[in-house]
Every structure is written in structure tokens, then in C-alpha cells.
Amino acid sequence: xxxxxxxxxxxxxxxxxxxxxxxxxxxxxxxxxxxxxxxxxxxxxxxxxxxxxxxxxxxxxxxxxxxxxxxxxxxxxxxxxxxxxxxxxxxxxxxxxxxxxxxxxxxxxxxxxxxxxxxxxxxxxxxxxxxxxxxxxxxxxxxxxxxxxxxxxxxxxxxxxxxxxxxxxxxxxxxxxxxxxxxxxxxxxxxxxxxxxxxxxxxx
Amino acid sequence: xxxxxxxxxxxxxxxxxxxxxxxxxxxxxxxxxxxxxxxxxxxxxxxxxxxxxxxxxxxxxxxxxxxxxxxxxxxxxxxxxxxxxxxxxxxxxxxxxxxxxxxxxxxxxxxxxxxxxxxxxxxxxxxxxxxxxxxxxxxxxxxxxxxxxxxxxxxxxxxxxxxxxxxxxxxxxxxxxxxxxxxxxxxxxxxxxxxxxxxxxxxxxxxxxxxxxxxxxxxxxxxxxxxxxxxxxxxxxxxxxxxxxxxxxxxxxxxxxxxxxxxxxxxxxxxxxxxxxxxxxxxxxxxxxxxxxxxxxxxxxxxxxxxxxxxxxxxxxxxxxxxxxxxxxxxxxxxxxxxxxxxxxxxxxxxxxxxxxxxxxxxxxxxxxxxxxxxxxxxxxxxxxxxxxxxxxxxxxxxxxxxxxxxxxxxxxxxxxxxxxxxxxxxxxxxxxxxxxxxxxxxxxxxxxxxxxxxxxxxxxxxxxxxxxxxxxxxxxxxxxxxxxxxxxxxxxxxxxxxxxxxxxxxxxxxxxxxxxxxxxxxxxxxxxxxxxxxxxxxxxxxxxxxxxxxxxxxxxxxxxxxxxxxxxxxxxxxxxxxxxxxxxxxxxxxxxxxxxxxxxxxxxxxxxxxxxxxxxxxxxxxxxxxxxxxxxxxxxxxxxxxx
Numbered sequence: 001x002x003x004x005x006x007x008x009x010x011x012x013x014x015x016x017x018x019x020x021x022x023x024x025x026x027x028x029x030x031x032x033x034x035x036x037x038x039x040x041x042x043x044x045x046x047x048x049x050x051x052x053x054x055x056x057x058x059x060x061x062x063x064x065x066x067x068x069x070x071x072x073x074x075x076x077x078x079x080x081x082x083x084x085x086x087x088x089x090x091x092x093x094x095x096x097x098x099x100x101x102x103x104x105x106x107x108x109x110x111x112x113x114x115x116x117x118x119x120x121x122x123x124x125x126x127x128x129x130x131x132x133x134x135x136x137x138x139x140x141x142x143x144x145x146x147x148x149x150x151x152x153x154x155x156x157x158x159x160x161x162x163x164x165x166x167x168x169x170x171x172x173x174x175x176x177x178x179x180x181x182x183x184x185x186x187x188x189x190x191x192x193x194x195x196x197x198x199x200x201x202x203x204x
Numbered sequence: 205x206x207x208x209x210x211x212x213x214x215x216x217x218x219x220x221x222x223x224x225x226x227x228x229x230x231x232x233x234x235x236x237x238x239x240x241x242x243x244x245x246x247x248x249x250x251x252x253x254x255x256x257x258x259x260x261x262x263x264x265x266x267x268x269x270x271x272x273x274x275x276x277x278x279x280x281x282x283x284x285x286x287x288x289x290x291x292x293x294x295x296x297x298x299x300x301x302x303x304x305x306x307x308x309x310x311x312x313x314x315x316x317x318x319x320x321x322x323x324x325x326x327x328x329x330x331x332x333x334x335x336x337x338x339x340x341x342x343x344x345x346x347x348x349x350x351x352x353x354x355x356x357x358x359x360x361x362x363x364x365x366x367x368x369x370x371x372x373x374x375x376x377x378x379x380x381x382x383x384x385x386x387x388x389x390x391x392x393x394x395x396x397x398x399x400x401x402x403x404x405x406x407x408x409x410x411x412x413x414x415x416x417x418x419x420x421x422x423x424x425x426x427x428x429x430x431x432x433x434x435x436x437x438x439x440x441x442x443x444x445x446x447x448x449x450x451x452x453x454x455x456x457x458x459x460x461x462x463x464x465x466x467x468x469x470x471x472x473x474x475x476x477x478x479x480x481x482x483x484x485x486x487x488x489x490x491x492x493x494x495x496x497x498x499x500x501x502x503x504x505x506x507x508x509x510x511x512x513x514x515x516x517x518x519x520x521x522x523x524x525x526x527x528x529x530x531x532x533x534x535x536x537x538x539x540x541x542x543x544x545x546x547x548x549x550x551x552x553x554x555x556x557x558x559x560x561x562x563x564x565x566x567x568x569x570x571x572x573x574x575x576x577x578x579x580x581x582x583x584x585x586x587x588x589x590x591x592x593x594x595x596x597x598x599x600x601x602x603x604x605x606x607x608x609x610x611x612x613x614x615x616x617x618x619x620x621x622x623x624x625x626x627x628x629x630x631x632x633x634x635x636x637x638x639x640x641x642x643x644x645x646x647x648x649x650x651x652x653x654x655x656x657x658x659x660x661x662x663x664x665x666x667x668x669x670x671x672x673x674x675x676x677x678x679x680x681x682x683x684x685x686x687x688x689x690x691x692x693x694x695x696x697x698x699x700x701x702x703x704x705x706x707x708x709x710x711x712x713x714x715x716x717x718x719x720x721x722x723x724x725x726x727x728x729x730x731x732x733x734x735x736x737x738x739x740x741x742x743x744x745x746x747x748x749x750x751x752x753x754x755x756x757x758x759x760x761x762x763x764x765x766x767x768x769x770x771x772x773x774x775x776x777x778x779x780x781x782x783x784x785x786x787x788x789x790x791x792x793x794x795x796x797x798x799x800x801x802x803x804x805x806x807x808x809x810x811x812x813x814x815x816x817x818x819x820x821x822x823x824x825x826x827x828x829x830x831x832x833x834x835x836x837x838x839x840x841x842x843x844x845x846x847x848x
Binding site for chain 1: 505507522527528529675676677678679680681682683684686687688689690691694711714715717718721722723724
């Protein structure tokens with residue numbers, strides 16, 4: 001593996017080819033916020049909160065660090081007025097869905113985000129896709145997926161698979177930043193899992 | 205028909221086709237493009253066929269349903285060769301007269317010719333019509349001459365000679381260099397130089413490479429690619445095969461949107477015909493070059509026009525863009541080098557190969573070469589497809605070719621570049637169209653949509669419309685686009701409904717910045733453009749909506765009231781009779797009054813009030829005046845006038 005050298009926030013950093021800026025920053029102990037990233041999963045590039053500034057041969061551009069590959073001699077800045085402003089907007093947009101999600105509350109504090117900036121929406125899913133991707137890539141069950149697109153996009157358990165696989169797995173549960181996943185699970189369980197005993201009735 | 209095995213055989217075959225056709229025999233070309241079919245072209249074609257049959261002219265007169273020549277406003281269009289006599293708005297019942305006069309007796313049916321609205325001059329030939337005069341149609345010109353289902357027609361006009369030249373006389377590198385030299389830039393949106401894109405793929409180490417036609421045209425009001433796909437599919441196919449040769453790819457794809465069923469049929473047919481002739485498949489024209497083409501239909505997502513989303517969709521997965529920072533010409537379809545170009549870009553390739561890069565660069569501006577097809581729609585007299593050299597001014601396109609704004613209204617702006625483009629105001633009408641020029645003005649070339657807006661159009665509502673379109677079409681993967689658009693749409697809707705607040709403009713600007721800078725793909729990055737360009741040139745309209753609750757264009761329903769001017773009303777009762785909400789009170793010789801509580805603001809009264817009275821007006825930002833007192837409602841003016 002060839003060594004790649006560059007700079008993050010004034011600090012010289014070494015990384016190997018194929019790593020992302022986020023990987024390299026983590027190794028160097030430099031913190032970049034993320035919401036949709038998980039080390040076991042392929043980079044998704046959905047939340048865009050890990051956005052950073054890259055200066056490459058005099059050209060400056062904004063890229064998301066979870067996907068951008070390391071390169072020799074680039075200068076990476078993880079904070080700037082612009083980056084902070086964009087991160088703040090992203091957090092505020094997501095807080096219209098999940099104003100009390102601990103990960104968002106923490107970021108909101110750091111970036112001065114106003115949880116009430118935008119009109120609230122009913123769904124508290126922030127579409128990080130961690131559950132969907134974990135189920136596909138790691139658990140390899142595909143018991144949950146995205147349905148529809150754009151602002152109507154939602155996560156959805158596939159009842160036939162979920163009824164069989166989920167009760168004994170639930171590995172995705174701790175990944176959900178908003179606990180919308182758990183709510184969706186209760187719903188699919190209640191609506192469509194076969195009821196073999198009186199257990200559900202008693203619980204309900 | 206036997207396979208054509210060499211470039212020479214193709215040439216011989218072309219001569220054979222031509223020798224069977226007497227150039228003096230009349231040919232009736234009837235546009236069978238979507239616009240003309242909608243106006244009844246199918247019946248016209250049938251009428252011609254029947255009448256020719258009836259009169260026993262079948263052997264002498266050829267009838268063909270052709271591609272779209274662009275003058276959709278006046279369809280169905282019929283052109284009779286060899287004289288090139290052009291008839292507009294032809295109906296089936298006009299056909300016997302056309303046969304009798306034009307075909308049999310060489311006379312012109314003047315009433316079916318285009319008349320110049322300014323001078324009243326009759327334009328007999330296609331080239332006499334003002335709409336066509338100022339155009340330079342190098343790509344679209346064959347549409348009206350070709351039966352879009354006939355490869356022989358295409359070959360007769362020199363079709364596939366560029367392929368023969370490329371394979372027979374040029375090396376693959378020669379072709380690539382020629383395209384590079386031509387500085388052909390992508391016609392689909394970003395305007396990336398095609399030659400450089402090709403070169404990247406060619407030089408990529410992976411041996412299997414692909415060439416792809418982006419035929420997922422989805423911008424509202426845009427139909428230039430449709431006209432080419434439906435009308436002259438072989439020209440695109442020929443370009444694609446040449447592209448494959450240049451980058452050493454042996455597999456090509458057409459990604460066609462499902463909403464273009466005729467395009468899908470014609471492309472499939474073109475591929476089948478080309479295969480039968482040996483112009484596609486193994487050892488094309490004896491050159492040793494093999495090439496296959498497949499057609500893939502999209503499933504209705506606008507975002508699949510974005511390169512990586514298109515490729516993901518082509519691979520059989522949900523059409524979402526990829527987050528990777530690798531160019532798709534290096535790692536595209538199935539992670540292999542893939543050249544994706546738009547329909548019109550591919551259609552330019554045979555022209556460049558045949559006529560040379562020097563010819564191509566002789567047309568256009570410094571940085572934008574060749575011609576560009578625009579679909580001119582909206583508040584314009586001559587709706588249709590317009591092909592002009594790059595560098596033509598917006599003014600020329602809108603006034604000389606488009607014939608200006610209907611009903612004597614005032615021009616306000618032209619929206620170019622599709623949903624991610626922007627609005628250009630009147631004082632920039634002298635702008636020369638080109639990739640960089642339009643971008644500099646805050647809009648973009650895009651794929652060539654051009655929507656003309658007049659004084660009755662509210663610019664906040666225009667922004668709201670495009671943002672709504674993009675909100676529907678966002679794939680939903682990344683936050684700046686999905687959530688940003690959701691909120692932008694919400695705020696804009698509120699503003700048009702009179703619920704705008706102080707600070708809304710600043711919030712919109714912040715959301716726009718985040719979408720532009722942080723979105724994953726071009727859809728999100730361009731999503732704020734309709735907003736930013738209207739804010740740039742029409743900020744006062746936003747401010748009027750927010751601060752004064754006034755819509756300056758008198759278009760936003762929630763911000764206007766309809767009011768009958770008591771001094772003008774003659775009590776004719778037209779408005780009262782037509783009002784669907786029963787909101788108008790009045791009687792003969794009584795001044796009419798609109799009950800504002802009942803009024804649904806449908807605008808019927810405004811439309812039906814006779815223009816000699818014009819008593820119904822729209823008000824915005826001011827209170828509706830008190831209704832006239834009962835004892836003053838009787839109309840006496842009329843009696844006075846009579847007495848005079």
C-alpha cells in the first residue's frame with residue numbers, strides 16, 4: 001500500500017490508497033461529524049453532514065469526507081464559516097423530523113442550530129439508511145428497504161421476510177438515531193406478523 | 205435485403221435506392237411527430253393514402269409519415285416535394301384539393317400556406333416561412349424528408365456514410381481526434397466536451413467499455429430529443445456506433461424514457477434494420493469492428509437523466525445517483541468506462557465525421573460550437589423546435605423565429621435550461637446563447653428548453669412551480685435536496701398564498717446555498733437555480749408578495765380580487781351568467797357586483813367581459829372598494845348615448 005500524505009486542519013496526515021478522508025481523519029484523531037456513516041457499511045453519502053473543504057492545486061471545493069478518496073498534497077479543512085453554516089442548515093432540516101434525537105441535539109448545540117427553524121414533519125425518520133443498509137450488507141436479510149422516492153421516501157419492513165428474520169436479529173435497532181425504526185417495527189409486527197399465541201394480545 | 209459488406213457496397217446500394225426514385229415524382233411528407241399526431245396528422249396521412257389509391261396515383265406519388273420538422277404550432281404540417289411546398293394546419297378534408305391542385309396541376313393551395321402575420325405575405329415554400337428562415341438546421345433538417353421507419357430513406361440522404369468513412373478511411377484515434385478538434389460539447393446539460401470524455405474512456409485500462417445514449421429527456425416543455433428519436437433514429441444510432449469505434453467499445457445502450465413509446469418503437473426498429481444491413485453487429489462493413497446495441501426503458505424518474513442514476517438504473521437497481529467521486533467515463537456502468545452522451549450530441553457525430561471538425565467549428569461562438577436545438581414554448585406565437593447556430597441572440601430566437609408574444613402582451617422573462625436552469629429578464633435579451641453565456645447570466649443551456657413568460661406570469665409562482673417539480677422528482681437520498689426542497693417548496697407556496705414572512709427570502713437563500721454546495725448529484729446542485737435566478741432578477745416581486753401581500757403580475761389567486769368597475773359595467777350580464785360560483789349579483793341595466801365572499805377567483809368573469817367594456821379588473825395589494833350603493837346601480841349612460 002502506497003502512502004499518501006496530505007494535510008487536515010494543518011496537521012500532516014498519512015493514509016493509504018483507497019481510504020476516504022473520513023477514514024484518514026479518524027485515524028489521525030480528527031473529529032468530523034457523521035450521521036449516515038457506519039464503519040461496517042459502504043459509504044452512503046446521504047446526510048452530507050461530514051462535508052469538508054478540499055484545496056487541490058489551488059482549487060477549493062466542498063466534498064463529503066465519507067466518500068472522497070485521499071489524495072497526495074491536498075489541504076483539507078474540516079471547519080470553516082461556510083461548512084459550519086451548511087452543517088447547521090442540514091441539522092435544522094433534520095430536526096424538523098426528529099427534534100429530540102440525541103445525535104442531532106448534540107450537533108445542534110455545537111453548530112448553533114435552531115430545532116424549530118423549519119415547520120415540523122410527522123415522520124421522524126431522517127433517512128440515514130443505516131437500518132436498510134445494515135440489513136442488506138451485513139445481516140444479508142433484506143428485511144427492510146426504502147419505498148417511494150423524494151419527500152415521500154420511507155423505510156419499510158417487508159412483512160414476509162421481517163416476520164421470519166427480525167424477531168431473532170434486531171441488530172439494526174441500536175443503529176437508528178431517532179428510534180423511528182423501532183416504531184416502524186412495532187407497526188409491522190402489529191399489522192402483519194402472524195399471531196401464533198395470545199402473547200401479542202396480552203401485550204397490546 | 206442482403207448485407208452490405210463494404211463501404212463501397214453501401215455506396216452502390218445508395219445509388220440503387222436513388223435510381224429507383226424519380227426525383228421529379230411528387231413526394232408528400234406529412235409530419236407524424238407527436239405534436240402533429242395530436243392535431244390529427246394520422247387522419248391526414250390516411251386521407252392522402254386513400255385519395256392517391258382512389259385516383260390511381262400510387263405508382264407516381266409517394267406518401268410518407270415523417271419526423272417532426274419543428275413547427276408544432278401550425279401542425280399538421282405537410283410538405284410536398286420536389287417543390288417543397290409547405291401546407292400548415294392541414295385537415296383530412298383538405299386532401300382531395302391538395303391532390304387535385306398541387307399534385308396533378310402544380311398549383312398552390314394558398315389558403316393552406318403560412319401567412320406572415322406582419323406583412324400578410326404568403327410563404328409557399330418551407331424556406332420562405334419566417335419561423336424557418338432564421339434557423340440553421342443541420343441536425344433537424346432531415347426529419348421531414350425521412351420516413352422515420354425506413355432505413356432506405358436515411359441511406360438515400362447519405363445516411364451511414366459517416367460510419368463508412370470512419371471505419372473505412374479513418375483509424376479509431378483519427379475519429380476521436382476529429383471529435384476532440386470539433387470541440388463538440390454535450391447537449392444534455394453540463395456542456396462537457398465530448399471528445400475529452402471519450403478520450404478518458406478510451407485511455408482507461410479496463411478493456412470492456414460502453415457507450416450510452418441518454419434519451420431520458422424529462423425537462424418540462426422540452427421535446428427536442430423526442431423529435432430526433434422519433435423522427436431520425438438512425439442518425440443517433442450512427443453516431444453511437446462511431447462513438448463505440450472511437451473508444452474501442454463494442455456495446456451500446458439507449459436509455460429511453462418510457463413515456464416516449466414511439467421513440468422506443470422507432471429505435472428498436474432502427475437497430476433491427478441496421479443489423480440486417482450489416483451496419484450493426486459483427487464485422488461492420490467488413491472492417492472487423494463489432495458492435496451491439498440494446499434499448500433500455502426508464503421507469504419514469506426524472507433523476508435518471510443524471511449520469512450515475514441512469515447507470516444505476518441501467519444495472520437494474522433503483523435509479524439513485526452514486527456518491528462516488530469518480531467520473532463515469534472511467535468507472536461507470538458496472539464500474540467500467542462508460543461514455544454517456546445526450547441524443548443530440550450523438551446526432552452531431554456523423555455530421556462532424558462527414559463534414560469535418562473545421563466545418564463544425566466554423567459555426568457558433570468561441571466556446572460553444574455548432575448548432576443547438578431549442579424547444580420554444582410558453583407565451584410565444586410560434587411554438588416549436590428551433591435549431592440555431594450557437595451565438596444567436598435570445599431576441600432573435602424569441603422575436604424573429606418565435607414571432608414574439610401573443611395577444612400584444614409584454615415579454616417578461618425566458619426560462620432556459622429546464623428545472624435546474626433559470627429565468628433571464630428582458631434587459632438581457634441580447635445575450636448570445638452558448639453554454640458559458642447562459643451560465644454567466646444565472647441560467648444554463650441545459651438540454652435546450654426555452655419557456656417564454658409574459659407579463660401575466662408571476663415569477664415567485666414560476667420558482668414555486670419548478671421547485672415543486674424537483675421536489676416530486678428528487679430521489680430522496682441526500683438531505684440538502686430532499687429536505688431542502690421540501691422546505692423551499694413550503695416557503696414558496698406560503699409566499700404565493702400571502703403567508704410570506706419577513707426573513708423568508710434569507711431562509712430560502714440559505715437553503716439554496718446548502719442545496720447547491722452539499723447535494724449529492726446534479727439534480728440537487730441545480731435545484732435552487734429557479735429560485736436563485738428569479739431572486740436575482742425579480743426580487744421586487746418576492747418583496748411585494750411578502751411585504752404588501754401583493755402579486756405584481758396579478759396571478760397568485762390568494763392575493764388578488766376580481767372587481768367590476770361601476771363606471772364601465774354596462775350590465776350585459778355575461779359575467780353573471782357564466783360565473784360558476786354564483787357570486788355575481790346584477791340584472792339588465794344594473795351595475796354588476798361581485799360578492800367577494802362567494803368568489804372562487806376562477807377568472808371567468810375577467811375572461812368573458814366583452815373587451816369593449818373591460819369592466820372586470822384584478823386588484824392586488826389594495827382593498828376592494830365598497831360596493832356601489834343600491835340606488836346608484838341603474839345604468840343610465842346608455843340612454844344618454846342614444847339621445848346624442
